[in-house]
Amino acid sequence: MSLKTCAKPIKSHPVGRSCDFDASSCQARRGQPDMFTAFARFADGTAEQIASLDVLGPAWAQDGVTVWVDLEAPTPEEIEQLRRISALDGAALDACGRGDPRPRIEEFEHYLFLVMYGAFAPREGTEFQPRRVAAFCGSRFLVTIHHEPLRTIAAMRERCSKIGHQILARGPDFVLYDIIDMMVDRYVEVTEHYERLVEHLEEESLDDDVDAGIVQMVSRLHRELLELRRAATSKRDLIAPVAKGEFDHISENLGQRFTRLRDHLVNVIDTIGTLRDRLDGVRDNYHSALATRTSEVMRVLTGYAAILLPISAIAGVYGMNLRSWPGTEHPLGFWIVLAFMAAVGATMFLYFRWKRWL
Template sequence: MAKRKPKKRTEDYKKQVGQVPGAVIYTGKKDFNPLLMESFDYNSDFCNEKQLKSVEEAFAYKATDSISWININGLNNVDEIEKIGNHYHLHPLVLEDIVSTNQRPKIDEYEDYIFIVLKMMYYDAEEKIVSEQVSFVLGSNYVLTFQEAEGDVFDPLRERIRQGKGRIRGLGSDYLLYALIDSIVDHYYAIIETMGNKIEDLEDSLFEGLTKDEISTEIQSLKREVLKVRRAIFPLREIISRVDKSESKLIDQKTLHYFADVYDHIIQVSDTIDIYREMIWGLMDMYMTTISNRMNEVMKVLTIIATIFIPLTFIAGVYGMNFDNIPELHYKYGYHIVWGVMIIIFIGMMYYFKRKKWL
């Protein structure tokens, strides 16, 4: 018996099986992304944006008096990730979680920094959900973000930093962390809005009686999308709740009000996702009911046709027997009489079916 080839999802998890805890092993699928780093160093008076050419350029931001955001793309470059981690004194288990892209969203508090893992999601041009793990390290005057590949949802925040809009440049690194998380949560709203439109379109199609194979495929695809978003958003409630109860000196009490607002948004998105999940199950039931109703209509028509032909077949069978002494066999108008009786039976049965509203 041939051995079944394991699925790619299973292979991703097997990459870390048996490894020493703290081993920095990349488990993602994007193995050929170059290391791209950018930095925003700012305070209320200035903002310096820079594309970093080497890991060593990121080291200087740890000791500045300003606020620094260092964004690292390309988790497959594990050697460079380790260099950054060693300079910022990140725990080996933190580095392991950063490059392990199958992490569940979580928060870990250390003495000098707070580590958070989230799932960033958005729709691409083909309206397919792009899901990417983003890791955050909050320090006293910096925030490190680690992404698997280039492309994210932080462009509006970058523009706010450049132009000094809002409170971003007047507050600390904890507010910067809030702004980054808020950008991710805001895109969950865009996702559920698109999902809501898809559900309404499917409902309209099912109400119109459309039962194409594509509809069942769309329902299954939408169900997978809802479950993916739910797995990402559900642990966020615990993370923000932990932040709200944290006694870390890295988070100012004033910033907790902003995290409370994010928590409210997460609850709203989570409740909407649960509603959509129930609606999708309802769509599947509606689809199966529509299929069943159409099958019943077909069976009803076939049953009526068969019922009509039963007496006609009986009459034709009787007068088709090869006996010499059939009474009407030699009657001059026997053929026409038989046809008349059959037509009368047909009309009578049609009238009866109409009265019973079976037609």
């Protein structure tokens, strides 16, 4: 039996929106070569790597063959060539190029179509942005299409280059599970990355000289954690029907494993909620420190204003130049008043220092 498929959809499970998707990200990366990877396991148990789509056609048509095909940043011509070879649904393949704004899972007669988002830790100065991968999983084939490099796909590519016959012998659904498993592990790693950032901000928010830039950092992390939570929630909802065994193209033996992945995503979502609460605490720490510094400055300024108040009153009274004021005609009158003003100021300063107001 050759690997020909039917493009009639049976049921579709759209999943909640994971992130705002820019269709321009689906364009092939300029200046970089398109990447094609394919591994095939034949009926006699041997396996080999397929060099190109031209070679894939004859291998795909053989009976008893199991194939994993991965396309990174494919051109429209490559998508069309893959459609002719595999007979996959044209609308689903077109969706790989347009960029569906949300994860989804759709069952066709001979395969399962999934749109998923992978996570990666953002570099310094960049924001979190999920990376999208589409997958077609049939009884004898798995096709993955994405437009950005994915560490999970690279890891699976390396494993297949070493023990491809063993991996493909378990079936395409097991290969799909391994890819999703590594994607979930990346969600855990990214969450741990943000946890370290939050811990650093918590320590920094308790410093006396905390900078106002911490508020912008907290706001940015709040936004990124929200995006991460949306992506993790959508992936959990996508995995849920697979874990329940609702699709014939996924082995029942994988149900418990997908349940474990779903539980890991639930833990990720809970951890993200905790991190967002801790970020609120960081913001509160900053505002508390700011209020404390402001109160300290106002207390000092008020103390010095109180010291200058009687001195200003004395200077104002003796500055009226009335002959009736005592001491105005005395040759040392100016110095006596000046000494009295200094004594009043010094007395109040020492009193405030004793009360620890200054």
